[in-house]
Amino acid sequence: MIQVVGHKNPDSDSICSALVATELLKARGLEAKAVSQGEINRETQFILERAGVQAPERCQGVAGQQIWLVDYSDLAQGPDDIADAEILGIVDHHRLGDVTTTNPLEAWIWPVGCTCTVLFNLFKMENATITKPLATLMMSAILSDTVGFASPTCTQKDKDAVAELVKIAEVADLDAFIKDLLIAKTDIAGLTPAQLVEKDLKAYPFNDRQVVVGQIELATLEQVAEHMEALEADLERRCAEEDLAFAALMLTDITTSTTRLLYKGEWASKIDAHADNGLMMMENTLSRKKQGWPWLQQVLA
Template sequence: MKNDEIYVIGHKKPDSDSIVSAIAYAYLLNQCGKKAVAGRLGDINEETAYLLDRFGYEEPVLIEDARVRLSEIELKQADHILPDTTIFEAKEIMNQNQARILGVLDQDQKLLGVVTRSDLALLGMGDTALGIDLLKETPIELMAKTIEGKIIYKADEHHVNGKVSIIALCKTKLERYEIQDRIVIIGDDPQGQKESIEKGAGILIAVWTDHIEEDVLKAAREHNCSIIISGIGSMNTSRYLYFSIPVKLIMQKKITYFKEDEFVEDVMIKMRDTTFNTYPVLDKKDCLIGYVSRYHIMNAQNKNIIMVDHNEFSQSVNGIEKANLLEVIDHHRIHNFSTLSPIAFRNEIIGSTASIITSMFFERHIEIPENLAGLLLGAIISDGLNFQSPTTTKKDTELAQQLAMISHEDADALAYKMFSITMNLPKNISKEELIQRIEADMKTFDMKGSKVLISQVFILDLSSVRSIKEKVQEILEEMTIKYNGDLVIVAFTSIKKKGSILYGAGSKENLLWQTFGKKNVFVKDLLSRKKQIVPDLTQTFNKFS
């Protein structure tokens, strides 16, 4: 994630106004040169799904937390090697890629260990006994490759103690050399080569020659001594031999690593307990995807967020208090809202946030595409109950008319189609389905220290509600426990009858009936949670709670 990327999000339990406002405002910001992404905080409902499909839009990306995860920041590229990669090859890769660490992966791309520049330096600057022990386990093929050599003969049995001897020409020949099981580096001296083999050399490496005499080969077969012709001089041959060691012999197997879904702030805390600078990052399949350093962590920021169709943190994304909050666009009450620094805040007395976003297009002289106009029209119809809600204003109606012209849509026909899809409540509805309908548009409110949850379910026929009232009451009682709520309410609102039936449960249930009259009866003209239920109930809580 780049630091200038902005997420435009609606509230939890998203409705059409929330989703459409996020999509439309993200589009508007992008047209103004910003990098904006529409987000959602949960599954979309049937009505919203219909609108998105009808007007050709994908669901916004799911945002689970405002805090940034490792998968959302720029990491160092996932430079890696195989277990049999030589130290020489690892060094070259590090130099080419300016890497300080290389992951060692198996054939399934799983992390076996890591090799760092410090590990390579230890081999060159540490005790020579370490190099001797490692060279003893190094395959002859890797030795030959590293010194640009060619294997002339490979013995059936490998007998190498890891020590290296360079045989120079001298009058005493090999009398003073103890070369049993050693790697012997010798020049173009057939007699010396043969004598080295007969004295028990484990591997003979010939330099400054491209030919091995037949009698030397015969001796090698008889004494089980491998022969390599080196492509470089004696000094570099002796140096590079120690670079032929495979990284699997020096890699760190006890690895401190992080998973891509870990939050940056948690990673920072874990880093404090270690001395490393760079760490592998693995995906959900434990495959390497990159490296994170202290530099990345220190420069990472939490998400840039714009809240639309809500302003209460309790209704927003998890971790919103740690986000870089840039702006709020809403038409609900302002409650318990504060920020550390100034932000843009637009709150209007209007029927939907989609109406505010539409106004902003006109204010900034940004053309609204035909399909986006249809989407915005659907959101205004949805939130304003096709202009029957008491929250609907003259401005909503005027903006909807303009959107209908741009989109070539008939508002009434669109409303009928939308509501017919979502407002059917079967009398034989299962308890699980009913719970889903109630929870789909449930919002949480703080009223004088009490936790109040209010759901609104729009239906056509109220008779279907009365037939399942016992089931509804049972569900609400269970929800008071599930959500630890003082009051849980569901309003079944009929567009046709222009009113609602309220059901409630919880220790504060009496305040619901004190506000709206008799229990479970039809309340005419009660259509809006935002403008009627919430403010009236809040007033009762303030007075009697």
């Protein structure tokens, strides 16, 4: 049984691409199952309901097992016992991470907006059937990762994939679907400051130290206005407890592509020079991968 596993703190692409890649492996006659490394977020719940698909079960470890990775290739984002698993394949759309393998593997890593865009093309290449639920999963993941095509990570291949998938998914009004998806994506009601920071937190090894950068996608920054101090306090706590050199949180208004950056840690002073009295606004910044993290890497270096 091959386990198909997305990254820690799974976003919609990580869950959807695990489910979709599992079906691709099954179409090849292999036994596979999708697993998740964490809670299913509200947007993903919305997608699974629309697709009529069950959430993957939680990953109980991968030691001694064969696995496929979807939506990452960094050891830090894999299961804790990933070193003892056999990685058979990777489908991803991020920079190449630090995984290594003992055997040759199948790796499909494209510079596109979403892992599901790569999977869509694999389905076509292998003449595997794309069912309505699979089309809904792929289409939704692409729209989520590209923020309804608005992200600079979005490519023509992502748009072409959605154009075909929307027909199979039988979604009559794409704009209305995108609106519903983005409402689910930016729904943070009732989450505690710690849950907000944790929501989409990624660890980046950097100059032999650990750095974490989270992101909350919002319809307006006012949604977190009352939590600012508590969010900063949570970043500070993480730095102390986990010996992080830097912890940041991107608060991104996806309607204006404006990000406010909260940041703490030993290296925080490097950002101060770019901030206005501690208020760090990043104009035209929607994507952590293409805009936020590259800028941070440059400033922290």
